[in-house]
Amino acid sequence: MIKAGIIGATGYTGAELVRMLSVHPDVELTVITSRQYEGTPISDVYPALSERCELVCEAFDTKTFCDRVDIAFTALPHKIPMDIVPGLLEGGVRVVDLSADFRFRNVGQYEDWYQPHTAPEISEQAVYGLCELNRDEIRTARVVGNPGCYPTTILLALVPLLKAGIIKADGIISDSKSGVSGAGRGLSLGSHFCEANESFKAYKVDGHRHRPEIEEVLSAAHGADVEITFIPHLIPATRGMLSTIYCTLADGKTEEDARKALAETYDSSHFVRLREKGAVPDILHVQHTNFCDIGLASDPRSGRLVVMSAIDNLLKGASGQAVQNMNIMAGLDEKAGLY
Amino acid sequence: MIKAGIIGATGYTGAELVRMLSVHPDVELTVITSRQYEGTPISDVYPALSERCELVCEAFDTKTFCDRVDIAFTALPHKIPMDIVPGLLEGGVRVVDLSADFRFRNVGQYEDWYQPHTAPEISEQAVYGLCELNRDEIRTARVVGNPGCYPTTILLALVPLLKAGIIKADGIISDSKSGVSGAGRGLSLGSHFCEANESFKAYKVDGHRHRPEIEEVLSAAHGADVEITFIPHLIPATRGMLSTIYCTLADGKTEEDARKALAETYDSSHFVRLREKGAVPDILHVQHTNFCDIGLASDPRSGRLVVMSAIDNLLKGASGQAVQNMNIMAGLDEKAGLY
Amino acid sequence: MIKAGIIGATGYTGAELVRMLSVHPDVELTVITSRQYEGTPISDVYPALSERCELVCEAFDTKTFCDRVDIAFTALPHKIPMDIVPGLLEGGVRVVDLSADFRFRNVGQYEDWYQPHTAPEISEQAVYGLCELNRDEIRTARVVGNPGCYPTTILLALVPLLKAGIIKADGIISDSKSGVSGAGRGLSLGSHFCEANESFKAYKVDGHRHRPEIEEVLSAAHGADVEITFIPHLIPATRGMLSTIYCTLADGKTEEDARKALAETYDSSHFVRLREKGAVPDILHVQHTNFCDIGLASDPRSGRLVVMSAIDNLLKGASGQAVQNMNIMAGLDEKAGLY
Amino acid sequence: MIKAGIIGATGYTGAELVRMLSVHPDVELTVITSRQYEGTPISDVYPALSERCELVCEAFDTKTFCDRVDIAFTALPHKIPMDIVPGLLEGGVRVVDLSADFRFRNVGQYEDWYQPHTAPEISEQAVYGLCELNRDEIRTARVVGNPGCYPTTILLALVPLLKAGIIKADGIISDSKSGVSGAGRGLSLGSHFCEANESFKAYKVDGHRHRPEIEEVLSAAHGADVEITFIPHLIPATRGMLSTIYCTLADGKTEEDARKALAETYDSSHFVRLREKGAVPDILHVQHTNFCDIGLASDPRSGRLVVMSAIDNLLKGASGQAVQNMNIMAGLDEKAGLY
Structure with a gap:
């Protein structure tokens, strides 16, 4: 034990x-x-x-x-x-x-x-604890920096696409949405029930601290600086996070290529579920689980790829991924204890 | 003006x-x-x-x-x-x-x-500003004590029944439920979105301060002391309040008698709406309005009358009734400004 | 297996x-x-x-x-x-x-x-599958009738009190509240998001089919007919159920006696948690679990005991209790698979 | 009358x-x-x-x-x-x-x-009934086509910017979010409380019918074809709609220029409220009103302008704007009846 x-x-x-x-x-x-x-x-x-x-x-x-x-x-x-x-x-x-x-x-x-x-x-x-992408380093790490919730949604979706050259590295936008628990248990007017219930709005539009974290990992994957536009929003729900990510397909690449690149990356990764064509991730499907659901759409007129990525912000976006990291560090079944 | x-x-x-x-x-x-x-x-x-x-x-x-x-x-x-x-x-x-x-x-x-x-x-x-029941005194009052939200639901429902001798004065129970805005804008863990959302619970089960307010008015209506059991609960909604009140029909009295007594009392009162047999008040129907909806049911086996009374706690339960009181005091149309 | x-x-x-x-x-x-x-x-x-x-x-x-x-x-x-x-x-x-x-x-x-x-x-x-109270019969049953959700909240709370003579058998009222999932996945206007969200109301006030189920078990526990008043309500939440039950203490009995009777009954029952004096059950605490939380309050003026009982209607109120029943029938650890 | x-x-x-x-x-x-x-x-x-x-x-x-x-x-x-x-x-x-x-x-x-x-x-x-932009034609129109809800948010925000040459016409993305009432009162699994509550997801990612409506008006404003990427989402709230719109500033133009162009356009329009720098629109602020709140942010690194636009989908996005259109057609005060 x-x-x-x-x-x-x-x-x-x-x-x-x-x-x-x-x-x-x-x-x-x-x-x-x-x-x-x-x-x-x-x-x-x-x-x-x-x-x-x-x-x-x-x-x-x-x-x-x-x-x-x-x-x-x-x-x-x-x-x-x-x-x-x-x-x-x-x-x-x-x-x-x-x-x-x-x-x-x-x-x-x-x-x-x-x-x-x-x-x-x-x-x-320290090792950046994005389990599915850094498993080997995590295994032997003494300190794992468990990823932020927004970065988890965006990086699991984009790193394989950037590495495989499916999308261009510039012009990426993530319109991200989080449940209120992401703000923690501390008291603030923004977390007051009557202010958050039946509400929806963006916040930190002048720069959220998860942006540099995302950019550092994307840049490493791309081998050159990547800058993104990142606007977080607050969902009137306790748990769950969805990023809708807009990027541009590289010349000659298609939504199907993107799907293949993601499928190959996550083939043996239990906790990343790639949705089939036409299906969209829903925070309802990942709440109280450690899954990350990824879906794709594309706009042939503009050559844009839309990548949607959903997690439970408290689990895959925080404590669930932390337990997954511990499982990897300790040589346990990666799924142990993550029902 | x-x-x-x-x-x-x-x-x-x-x-x-x-x-x-x-x-x-x-x-x-x-x-x-x-x-x-x-x-x-x-x-x-x-x-x-x-x-x-x-x-x-x-x-x-x-x-x-x-x-x-x-x-x-x-x-x-x-x-x-x-x-x-x-x-x-x-x-x-x-x-x-x-x-x-x-x-x-x-x-x-x-x-x-x-x-x-x-x-x-x-x-x-001072005059107790329960508009429909104290109109005459309110007209000339210098100070109106605007009723509490729970008292408004319970008193509008019960005073006419007690006065008409439809129900017995003892054994009354009000199981009451309020939206979270009733707790005000101040910060507290109980009003934190993640604690109130998808939650439902009783509170102040050892005695809420609205109980003596209710009992004073019921006692005055009855002409003798009335004691009630009153348990408030918190609804995961911003606005709205519903009291489900259990009382005992006086000998020979029926749900229909209760309906008649209420209908007579509120016949010319715009803001109290008596629901017909079988219909139930819903906080959804009174939100953002100054209405109080009252519905009735009865259990023939036990002789119990169940009275349900719904308001918007911030309007008929507070500011709406306050404006209605001002309208009465100033000799205006009672409905003025209360759309 | x-x-x-x-x-x-x-x-x-x-x-x-x-x-x-x-x-x-x-x-x-x-x-x-x-x-x-x-x-x-x-x-x-x-x-x-x-x-x-x-x-x-x-x-x-x-x-x-x-x-x-x-x-x-x-x-x-x-x-x-x-x-x-x-x-x-x-x-x-x-x-x-x-x-x-x-x-x-x-x-x-x-x-x-x-x-x-x-x-x-x-x-x-068939055996009535209220696990904590009928364990022995369940063990060997060929058919278990898994209890209704409302009955589970009310019976776990009241059967021990009736059996121990702590409360009187007459005059019991249960003001019960359920999350919307209790109505199932079938489409109906009442389950439409815009009708259920920010709503709260009673329903089936003329008689809900769970009442005879409750009364049959209470009557068996009491050894004589027990009739209750039962009014269900709809909470604007997906899961969770709370019954606020009003009964009368038997002569000389106290809230503390009630607490003791429940503690003795459920001492070795993992899934029933008795809240200490002053604490109230909250559906938030039992969601996504198989627990039933029970709390007590009393009104010394009227001699009333208020018993509050909360479950997740889909788990302890349905599928969780069904798995618990299977565990008992198969001789497994009662908690197996119920995280 | x-x-x-x-x-x-x-x-x-x-x-x-x-x-x-x-x-x-x-x-x-x-x-x-x-x-x-x-x-x-x-x-x-x-x-x-x-x-x-x-x-x-x-x-x-x-x-x-x-x-x-x-x-x-x-x-x-x-x-x-x-x-x-x-x-x-x-x-x-x-x-x-x-x-x-x-x-x-x-x-x-x-x-x-x-x-x-x-x-x-x-x-x-027929006249396209976007009140603030087509007032003169509406005044004498025999038939007004009342705008869709999503188009209202996007067009009120973008038309003045395109006309003034503040933003480029290509590469516009609108990540839009709507309350559930936008789907109407008809029954569907997607509008079932248990499916929409605590949920958040995109829908119609392969093309929503509001897109051509938006593009026709933008193209007319721009004097040449405009194509946008438009992804709608569902908010777990009854009412309210927010579009977060990503566009590119024209050479030499700034967020401040955008603010000025909007301010000039809506200076005498009661129902469009321009939020000051740093403030964000929230659907909570426009619910149950006919207002459209617009806020701006910009990302100096990428030259992107982010325009946020919020309405009540049932009011400014439908019936409120319809009444406003009627007021204009009938020569009444534009605000009449719209409290």
């Missing part, structure tokens, strides 16, 4: 980790921590977890944590993980970090959009 | 008042105040109101307020109105107060559930 | 069965049938099931079905199961029926509310 | 017309027709309309209809209006048609996407 611990267990992504790991067949969840809820049973914070997890939230202490844990999940606000992770590594613990702190190989990029990085050398060696 | 002002214009009930009064044919909205948003145009706080109301939120000052206003709406948290209203009256302004401060004739009851009252003599002379 | 088949796999309860049984550790799902979708892969009907279940819907044929199945789930409209089940039993197949056809020991009662029964002797010997 | 009639009053757009016209200060609603509900009071079909409109649905008969009506609203499925409208015109009645039958000047385009047109000469002379 792998011994796992969660640092920051009481946000939405932390709670999803608790839910999954507490019944994972190959994992024993040994520690959960929370500053805000120290001393409180997790089932008091999330009554849905009672009879499922009996753990009590602890304060985080590197030494006592590392003594009981093989793999740590850090489900914390950006900036905190880069202070904590070095100690975990010293303590012999491998890490799946759900924040942005270890997603960038180009630390300067991170610093432009977030803040100064206090553990840049770790970030440079 | 009546000159109206709103003290506390930026909560949900305040904003509804602005929305209605800014197009009311017989009213000029002259002042709106807000502590939090002093100096900010209301249309910045509520973009829905732009091109509808150009007013800027002011700090409240008794003198300058009274100079420009005939009737004031106080849409403030409990406790503040009792400090402000005496000054408004001295300034010659009539008041519709949307808080609980002036709903009780029995000030002791208020003090048991809220806090010490600093203007008890005003409260004792 | 138990071989299981589902007759009627394409309604909401059928699809939930497919979802669970396709990853159940001790079960092989061998056959699924559908008249409407014969020849269609279930993953075309429910794209959410792709990569999870590769089965194709078949027409139902008793012989070929029985050859491949140990336990059958009949997820069909009332009336069809009573024609099919005799053949299944002859074929040596045990049955969990999700319709009302085998819920009644008193077949006359069934016939009053549904239609003439064509297999009354089977119905009389 | 203008005498108005509605042909097809029982769909969602018909009901909205009834709601508005029954309290319109300058209009008497004299006739409503419905094939399905002939003889039924509209308030039985829509209980929300009781005490608001006492009319009973009639069968449509040209003669008796024309005798009582000055202006007709045809709120019917495509194809029916082209059979009915010629008779209305002969009867001296002016028409606002809410179907697509009279939206196209190029009848061949209509016939490519819908069906053969039986009144092409009327269609060629």
Whole structure:
């Protein structure tokens, strides 16, 4: 049995980790921590977890944590993980970090959009945990930077197309939509029921921090800089995320070529489902699962390819992919515990 | 033209008042105040109101307020109105107060559930603004205590039945359900979209402050103490309120007698709609209106009468009824401005 | 491995069965049938099931079905199961029926509310599949009548209280609320998004067919006839059900006595969670699980006990409880496959 | 008083017309027709309309209809209006048609996407009822083709920009999102609550019939053919529509130029509200109103302009704009009856 611990267990992504790991067949969840809820049973914070997890939230202490844990999940606000992770590594613990702190190989990029990085050398060696595309590196990684939710939808859809030369690298637009849980459990007017219900709008139209993350991975896949236009929106639903991505087919390429490239890439990947011609992904089909559904359409007049990609933002977009990363790191069945 | 002002214009009930009064044919909205948003145009706080109301939120000052206003709406948290209203009256302004401060004739009851009252003599002379039942007193009132939302559903349904002796006064249960806007615009975990969406639960099961308000009016109607069991619930919808009220038919009385008593009471009342036999009120039918829909069912085996009563909690349950009260006070058409 | 088949796999309860049984550790799902979708892969009907279940819907044929199945789930409209089940039993197949056809020991009662029964002797010997209360009989049952959703909420809450004499048997009221999926996947104006969204209303106020089912079991528990008032409502949510039940404490009994009686009954029952004093069940806490959450409140003035009981109507209220029944019948861990 | 009639009053757009016209200060609603509900009071079909409109649905008969009506609203499925409208015109009645039958000047385009047109000469002379842009022609029109909902969002946003040469005419993409009411009141699996709730997906990705309507008007504004990519999506909300439109700024043009061009165009148009820099339209702000909110963002790296445009699909996208058209045709205040 792998011994796992969660640092920051009481946000939405932390709670999803608790839910999954507490019944994972190959994992024993040994520690959960929370500053805000120290001393409180997790089932008091999330009554849905009672009879499922009996753990009590602890304060985080590197030494006592590392003594009981093989793999740590850090489900914390950006900036905190880069202070904590070095100690975990010293303590012999491998890490799946759900924040942005270890997603960038180009630390300067991170610093432009977030803040100064206090553990840049770790970030440079960390592995970007997009499971289906980076499996081999993840297997042996000491630190996995678990991808952002928007990047997961866009990168799973576009990386194979760029690599195979099916689409042009310029002029890509992603019109993306997320359920409200993506904003977390913290209180804000935008997450107030009466403001989000029956609402639909764009946000962060002047630049969302997931854009540089997406561009770094697309650029690496393309072998040259890729810039995209990225506009996120808020769906009046709790969970789910859909990106509708507009790109231009390379000369002579067709929707069918795109379908083939994706099919080849994901043939043996359980969690990416390619929809057949004419079918569209729906967040309803992926909610409460770790699947990413990808569908295609094209506009012959303009030569545009439309790629639609849907996930559950809390699972494949966060905690589900984190568990999948742990499964890969630990040599388990990639699907273990991900029902 | 009546000159109206709103003290506390930026909560949900305040904003509804602005929305209605800014197009009311017989009213000029002259002042709106807000502590939090002093100096900010209301249309910045509520973009829905732009091109509808150009007013800027002011700090409240008794003198300058009274100079420009005939009737004031106080849409403030409990406790503040009792400090402000005496000054408004001295300034010659009539008041519709949307808080609980002036709903009780029995000030002791208020003090048991809220806090010490600093203007008890005003409260004792204020009129309870349940329009359909207290029209005559409202006409000449200087201060109207605008009813709570739950009380409005229950009292409009039960007072005529109690007065006509159709139902027994004991054993009444109201299982009531409210949209989330009833909790206001303030931030709380219970109003977080991800906690309220796809949720349904009871709350304040150990005693909600609307219960004494309901009981005072029922007792007055019955001529003796009436005690009810009252359990409120939260509906995953923005607006709307439904009370399902269980009572016992008096000996020899029938559902048809109840229907007749209600029909007679509300025959000439535009805003109370009695549903015919077999039809049920639905919050969908009253949303964005000032109507109260009442329906009846009965269980012949137990002699129980089931009364269902639906309103929009922000309109007939708050701001709509407040405007209706103003219309009555000012001798206008009761429906004016209430489309 | 138990071989299981589902007759009627394409309604909401059928699809939930497919979802669970396709990853159940001790079960092989061998056959699924559908008249409407014969020849269609279930993953075309429910794209959410792709990569999870590769089965194709078949027409139902008793012989070929029985050859491949140990336990059958009949997820069909009332009336069809009573024609099919005799053949299944002859074929040596045990049955969990999700319709009302085998819920009644008193077949006359069934016939009053549904239609003439064509297999009354089977119905009389069938076991009512309320797992926590009828475990022993279920273990050896050939036919289990899987309880209705409303009955599950009410009976799990009240049977222990009645048996222990904590509450009086008369005057019980259940104000119950269900998510829209309870009405099934068939098209109707009431299930149209624009009619159900932001809506809340009672329905079937003149008598819902779950009432006699509830009363039969309560009466058996009490040892004398019990009649209840039962008013169902529709919640604008997909899944979840809450019953708020009003009863009267027996002389000298308290809320604490009720809590003890429930705690003793469900002490070793994983799927019933008793909420502590002051906590209320929320459908959000049980969605996508097989749990039933029960909470208590009381009104000392009236001697009333308020019992709140929440489930996911598609799981503990239908398919989850059906799997639990199968687990018990097959001698498996009661929780197997019910994550 | 203008005498108005509605042909097809029982769909969602018909009901909205009834709601508005029954309290319109300058209009008497004299006739409503419905094939399905002939003889039924509209308030039985829509209980929300009781005490608001006492009319009973009639069968449509040209003669008796024309005798009582000055202006007709045809709120019917495509194809029916082209059979009915010629008779209305002969009867001296002016028409606002809410179907697509009279939206196209190029009848061949209509016939490519819908069906053969039986009144092409009327269609060629009809006026496209985009109020803010075609006011003068609408004033004297005998037949107004009321715009589609998606076209309204896109055309109000883009026509001024194209005319002023702020954006390039090629490469325009509209990623559009609509509330479920856009699909009408007819029953379909896609409008089933459990399929639409908590769902989000694209639809008609191979070509939606609003695209040629949009392109015809854009082409006329541009003076040359304009082709767009248009992908509609479904929002899990009853009402509201948002288009996020991606276009390319013409050489040397800026977001500020775009803002100025829109401001000049809509300066005296009450119902188009231009959001200031940084603010985004939200369907919540326009629900239950006739406003269209437009916001702008730009991506300096790519030279892209992002135009966001929000309406209530049933009001500015259908019945509200129809009433606005009637107001213009009848020389009334454009805002009359549109609160």
